[in-house]
Amino acid sequence: MLASADRVFTAPQTGPQPSPRSDVEIYQMWEIFKAVNARVKAGGEVVNLLVGEPTLPPPQAAIAAAQKALGSGRQLGYTEALGIMPLREGIAGLYRRRHGLDIPASRVAATIGTSSGFMLAFLACFSAGDTVAVVEPSYPAYRGTLKALDLIPYRVATDAATRFQVTPAMIASLPPQVKGIVVASPANPTGTMLSATELRAIYEACRLHGLWLIVDELYHGVTYDQPADTILSAGDDAVVINGFSKYWGMTGWRLGWLVLPERLVPRIEALHGSLQISAPTLSQLAGVAALSADEELQPRVLAYKRNRDALLAALPRLGITRFAPPDGAFYLYADIGDFSDDSVAFCKRMLEETGVVTAPGVDFDTADGRRFLRFSFCMDASVVDEAIRRLEPWFRSLNRR
Numbered sequence: 001m002l003a004s005a006d007r008v009f010t011a012p013q014t015g016p017q018p019s020p021r022s023d024v025e026i027y028q029m030w031e032i033f034k035a036v037n038a039r040v041k042a043g044g045e046v047v048n049l050l051v052g053e054p055t056l057p058p059p060q061a062a063i064a065a066a067q068k069a070l071g072s073g074r075q076l077g078y079t080e081a082l083g084i085m086p087l088r089e090g091i092a093g094l095y096r097r098r099h100g101l102d103i104p105a106s107r108v109a110a111t112i113g114t115s116s117g118f119m120l121a122f123l124a125c126f127s128a129g130d131t132v133a134v135v136e137p138s139y140p141a142y143r144g145t146l147k148a149l150d151l152i153p154y155r156v157a158t159d160a161a162t163r164f165q166v167t168p169a170m171i172a173s174l175p176p177q178v179k180g181i182v183v184a185s186p187a188n189p190t191g192t193m194l195s196a197t198e199l200r201a202i203y204e205a206c207r208l209h210g211l212w213l214i215v216d217e218l219y220h221g222v223t224y225d226q227p228a229d230t231i232l233s234a235g236d237d238a239v240v241i242n243g244f245s246k247y248w249g250m251t252g253w254r255l256g257w258l259v260l261p262e263r264l265v266p267r268i269e270a271l272h273g274s275l276q277i278s279a280p281t282l283s284q285l286a287g288v289a290a291l292s293a294d295e296e297l298q299p300r301v302l303a304y305k306r307n308r309d310a311l312l313a314a315l316p317r318l319g320i321t322r323f324a325p326p327d328g329a330f331y332l333y334a335d336i337g338d339f340s341d342d343s344v345a346f347c348k349r350m351l352e353e354t355g356v357v358t359a360p361g362v363d364f365d366t367a368d369g370r371r372f373l374r375f376s377f378c379m380d381a382s383v384v385d386e387a388i389r390r391l392e393p394w395f396r397s398l399n400r401r
């Protein structure tokens with residue numbers, strides 16, 4: 001006879017099945033992670049240009065604020081659904097400081113990372129079954145989140161000719177079933193940015209065609225030759241998504257924000273209250289303090305810039321000549337089509353033969369990503385230099401297709 005625990009935990013062979021909408025793509029990057037882990041387990045070295053996660057700790061002021069809150073013995077319970085006012089006001093102040101814009105704190109909502117910001121924004125803007133345009137290459141979770149919400153991602157193909165960014169002409173030629181578009185500046189995996197003029201033209205095109213415009217500005221602050229412009233300079237009728245994960249290096253604190261058109265505020269408040277209650281209280285308190293940490297964070301951006309410049313100088317020596325130089329973020333998206341049309345296999349081989357690991361393009365672009373790699377450069381300069389040192393002779397030894 002079976003023990004009762006066995007009976008309880010034996011998975012049924014038949015019965016209710018998972019929903020089709022939960023069948024989101026698994027990133028190929030996880031396959032590469034597995035290969036990395038296997039290599040490390042076998043005692044091998046890995047020079048990691050794979051992940052997009054800053055390696056330095058959060059700003060001192062954020063840590064101090066969190067320690068103070070913990071030490072106070074206060075309850076740290078839920079907050080209001082839209083977040084604590086000092087955080088929402090601090091974020092409004094950021095737009096004043098960075099862009100000279102007066103955004104009322106009432107239009108700012110604190111979220112659980114930008115990831116929850118996307119979910120809330122998509123729920124507030126679209127109905128099940130709607131089609132939403134997604135620029136490709138782009139951060140793969142846009143597609144996964146849309147699919148999980150029963151929305152249909154519509155691929156807008158871009159290439160180096162427009163620096164992998166959408167143009168107003170592309171927006172004008174979207175099919176009529178498209179209800180909105182997701183854009184990022186600076187973007188992942190390309191690091192390219194939209195200028196104020198381009199943002200304004202995109203904003204106007206979306207208004208003309210009655211589309212929701214959702215702009216991921218998570219990499220604001222991590223820019224090299226000039227600061228990023230915000231879509232909010234073009235007007236109030238776009239949804240801005242941002243957060244503390246990248247410039248502030250606070251990925252695990254799970255803190256993001258939305259800047260919303262007035263008419264979405266009550267919807268987001270209700271949705272957040274129902275779905276997540278509030279963003280983590282400790283992180284919100286730390287976030288308020290992090291907003292004044294520019295002095296500590298600026299040298300980090302300079303270090304990323306130095307890594308970007310080292311990669312930009314090295315890639316032609318590797319025989320990689322087709323890429324759009326990144327304006328921000330900490331990624332470079334390179335066309336390796338001369339060497340391979342299978343970026344996953346190429347990444348695995350590169351890891352095996354050099355120890356250097358990058359992300360395969362297929363996660364970011366469902367059609368053309370097989371001939372691209374994403375190099376991440378948010379790590380220490382010594383890691384980037386070592387990768388270059390190993391990759392130069394290796395690429396030179398490869399046969400061109």
Ligand SMILES: Cc1ncc(COP(=O)(O)O)c(C=O)c1O
Nearest residue numbers: 113114115139188218243245256
């Ligand atoms: C462009 C972009 N948006 C959003 C995210 C999600 O970040 P988080 O949920 O930590 O804010 C990432 C993470 O890498 C990203 O690259």
